[in-house]
Amino acid sequence: EARKVPSRIVFYETSMSSDITEKIILENDLRHALDNHELFVEYQPQIDLQTGHILSVEALVRWQHPSKGMISPGLFIPIAEESGIIIPIGQWVLETACRQVKQWEQAGLPPIKVAVNLSLGQLFQQDLVEMIQSVLEETDLDPKYLQLEITESMTINIDHITMILHQLKALGVTIAVDDFGTGYSSLSYLKDFPIDCLKIDRSFVQKIQSDPTDKALVDMILSMAKHLRLKVVAEGIEEVAQLNYLVAGHCETVQGFLFSKPLHPTYLQDNYQALQDN
Ligand code: C2E
Ligand code: CA
Ligand code: CA
Ligand code: CA
Numbered sequence: 001e002a003r004k005v006p007s008r009i010v011f012y013e014t015s016m017s018s019d020i021t022e023k024i025i026l027e028n029d030l031r032h033a034l035d036n037h038e039l040f041v042e043y044q045p046q047i048d049l050q051t052g053h054i055l056s057v058e059a060l061v062r063w064q065h066p067s068k069g070m071i072s073p074g075l076f077i078p079i080a081e082e083s084g085i086i087i088p089i090g091q092w093v094l095e096t097a098c099r100q101v102k103q104w105e106q107a108g109l110p111p112i113k114v115a116v117n118l119s120l121g122q123l124f125q126q127d128l129v130e131m132i133q134s135v136l137e138e139t140d141l142d143p144k145y146l147q148l149e150i151t152e153s154m155t156i157n158i159d160h161i162t163m164i165l166h167q168l169k170a171l172g173v174t175i176a177v178d179d180f181g182t183g184y185s186s187l188s189y190l191k192d193f194p195i196d197c198l199k200i201d202r203s204f205v206q207k208i209q210s211d212p213t214d215k216a217l218v219d220m221i222l223s224m225a226k227h228l229r230l231k232v233v234a235e236g237i238e239e240v241a242q243l244n245y246l247v248a249g250h251c252e253t254v255q256g257f258l259f260s261k262p263l264h265p266t267y268l269q270d271n272y273q274a275l276q277d278n
Contacts, residue, residue: 027083029065030076034092038064041096042262045275046115046233046255049247053276056113056147058255059097060262061089077119086119091131093117098139098146100265109272115147115176120154129167136171143172147197150175152183162192169194176233181217190228198225202236202256208245215245222249 033039043057063071080086097114104112122128136143148168154161165175176197181204200221207214218234225232234246237256246254260275268275 023079026071026076027079027085030063030080030083030085030089033063033065034088036066038066039089039092040064041093041100041265043097043100043114043265043268044255044262045260045268046253047259048253049251053110054112054272055253056115057268058115058149058262059093059100059117061093081119081121084121086121087125090119090122091135094132095135095139098135098141101145102139102141104265104269107269109269111145113145113147115149117149117178120151120156123150123154123161123164128164129171132168132173133171136173144174146173147176148173149178149199150193151178152180152185152189155183155185155189158189158192162194165193165195176231179235181221195230197231197233200232200234200251205234205236205242205246205256206238208242209239218245219249222251226250 040062041059042062043059045054046056046058047053048055061073061077063073063076065071077086080089094116097116101112101114125131132146132148135141136146150161150165169175174196175194176199177193177195178199179201180198182201198221200218204214204217204221208218209215222232224230231253232251233253233255234251235255237243237246237254237258239258242256243254243258263271
């Protein structure tokens with residue numbers, strides 16, 4: 001019967017419904033991914049430019065799908081957020097990351113902080129603060145080694161988020177604003193949110209050399225952070241020229257493929273010295 005319909009419309013409807021079907025299948029698979037041990041966490045080093053040492057790592061979740069192979073978080077995190085599965089996944093990433101940092105410490109590595117991404121939905125999770133507190137207690141991790149990354153999307157409800165962030169700060173953790181400058185939000189939240197760090201988005205860093213506007217934005221963020229006494233992490237550094245520009249601008253910490261990709265925790269542990277010497 002499909003043959004009676006003009007082919008253009010059939011094609012359009014088919015491709016649209018297969019996109020939706022694909023998403024529903026992925027969402028369903030994602031519900032089992034945790035129980036089936038298909039998720040794991042990689043850690044991308046953040047380098048202290050003063051010392052050249054690994055100061056911290058960012059925890060980035062990975063999904064090894066049983067038949068589809070590796071699925072990018074850029075694809076499955078939005079599905080996890082829409083479906084609410086981000087709540088158990090977010091908790092699992094946090095537990096895994098805190099346990100990992102503790103384990104590196106026990107293996108004799110120098111102190112490493114870990115940055116964990118929080119989704120907007122988690123900031124509205126009833127027991128978020130209690131959950132993070134009990135993860136810190138259970139893993140026996142000193143809260144100063146945990147940084148939580150939020151985004152400017154969280155300015156959607158300033159009063160609520162401000163309250164939650166103050167409760168989180170009271171636990172002793174630090175807060176970073178991820179993808180800073182990409183959120184089309186007013187900067188006035190900087191007065192309300194108890195923030196410790198700004199992460200310069202990689203879209204700005206990667207065009208430092210080619211686009212005067214991006215260069216100006218990077219300068220502006222570095223100078224603003226200095227005046228507000230916030231730390232800065234520049235993300236997505238791939239080239240030496242980008243690094244040199246950030247060094248000249250007194251950026252403190254950098255993260256990007258130039259130094260290291262996100263790494264399996266065992267690899268990071270075994271190659272810790274070599275990673276420092278680069
Ligand atoms: P993000 O938080 O901005 O994480 C940084 C992303 O940039 C990571 O992508 C990382 O692999 C990539 N990256 C780092 N350095 C470079 C570089 O030099 N060049 C380029 N081209 N890319 C670089 P990834 O791991 O694919 O994650 C994508 C996004 O997924 C993250 O962006 C974050 O928004 C989300 N995500 C990942 N893990 C989690 C998680 O555990 N929880 C939540 N809520 N979101 C997560
Ligand atoms: Ca992040
Ligand atoms: Ca980012
Ligand atoms: Ca991003």
